[in-house]
Amino acid sequence: MHVPDGFINTPVSVAAGVAAAAAVAVSLRGARRELDERTAPLAGLVAAFIFAVQMLNFPVAAGTSGHLLGGALAAILVGPYTGVLCVSVVLLMQGILFADGGLTALGVNVLTMSVVTVVVAYAVFRGLLKLLPAGRRPVTVAAFAGALLSVPAAAAAFAALYALGGTTDVPIGKVVTAMVGVHVLIGIGEAAITAATVGAVIAVRPDLVHGARRLTTPLKLRVGGELVDAPAPAAAAPAEDASRSTRTLWLTGLATALVLAGFVSFYASASPDGLEKVAADQGIDSKVEEHAAAGSPLADYSVKDVSDARLSGGLAGVIGVGTTVAVGTGVFWTVRRRRARDLTATSTAAPSAP
Structure with a gap:
């Protein structure tokens, strides 16, 4: 659902860019707490995984495909503020390196595919968790529902922006009906991918899933007829084990992303995605503009001068995963270090007890 240049006029695109920049600024601050x-390194991995899975278009109807948006997945795994940053990093890499999603429409894409999906998905997710009993299955069910609703919400957000600044004269009612209708179907695929991924991570390390923190309650012991918190285990060994387990999860996730982008993506559906199909059918794309990065050596997810389609697409996918995980990890480590400096400064400035 990457909006290209030319669908939305300049004033609305600029306004969307300002709103998106404000959302990213708020998320940078909020991510310090998450x-x-x-x-921090897992957040970079989540961004790379979303990039990889977005290359796997799946068929949803005759002549139409869809792909993961990723806002729900990122918000549940690493938190809503960090989730906005994850998807925004992906969109930035796709726009600059692969000519996917217009550069002047970057604000529109961040608002629809990052901010709206995260806000809607996480609100639905948290709301359902308050109603459902504690456990792994309810978390997965809530993740499914949040992801399912986030996709048509993003489609409705695009329709709203089109109503304000669409460059073609297409009745807004037709745009809303077509966009929401096809993206409800795409949302089913999004929900299945999100629930499966969240469930897999919870099965291995529930303590690393932001949305499943209530599953890792302190161990209780009965002493003298009363329940008390069990004493914390020795610090050295658990810390070492946790580090090793986190490293294993990170390497496994990165290998999975590389395989998906480098090999499985070759078998993705070649049909236009939901927005492309609606734009072509309704005439929204009549004023589409050529991407500013159309001459990029990685444009259209292929490596320039590599004639073999399988090898070209696979190399582009691997490069994309590597670049996204590097940039994402750098951003999140910087945010984390900023939080550490703030905490140090606060503790240093605090007056000592008399």
């Missing part, structure tokens, strides 16, 4: 030494 990231720690273990989750």
Whole structure:
């Protein structure tokens, strides 16, 4: 659902860019509370995984395909603020390196595919968790529902922006009906991928899933007829084990992303995605503009001068995963270190007890 240049006029695109920049600024501040030494590198991995899975278009109707948006997955795994940053990093890499999603429409894409999906998905997810009993299955069910609703919400957000600044004269009612209708179907695929991924991570390390923190309650012991918290285990060995387990999860996730982008993506559906199909059918794309990065050596997810389609697409996918995980991890480590400096400065400035 990457919006190209030319669908939305300049004033609305600029306004969307300002709103998106404000959302990213708020998320940078909020992510300081969500990231720690273990989750910062995992956030970079989540961004790379979303990039990889977005290359896997799946068929949803005759002549139409869809792909993961990723806002729900990122918000549940690493937190809503960090989730906005994850998807925004992906969109930035796709726009600059692969000419996917217009550069002047970057604000529109961040608002629809990042901010709206995260806000809607996480609100639905948290709301359902308050109603459902504690457990792994309810978390997965809530993740499914949040992801399912986030996709048509993003489609409705695009329709709203089109109503304000569409460059073609297409009745807004037709745009809303077509966009929401096809993206409800795409949302089913999004929900299945999100629930499966969240469930897999919870099965291995529930303590690393932001949305499943209530599953890792302190161990209780009965002493003298009363329940008390069990004493914390020795610090050295658990810390070492946790680090090793986190490293294993990170390497496994990165290998999975590389395989998906480098090999499985070759078998993705070649049909236009939901937005492309609606734009072509309704005439929204009549004023589409050529991407500013159309001459990029990685444009259209292929490596320039590599004639073999399988090898070209696979190399582009691997490069994309590597670049996204590097940039994402750098951003999240920087945010984490900023939080550490703030905490140090606060503790240093605090007056000592008399």
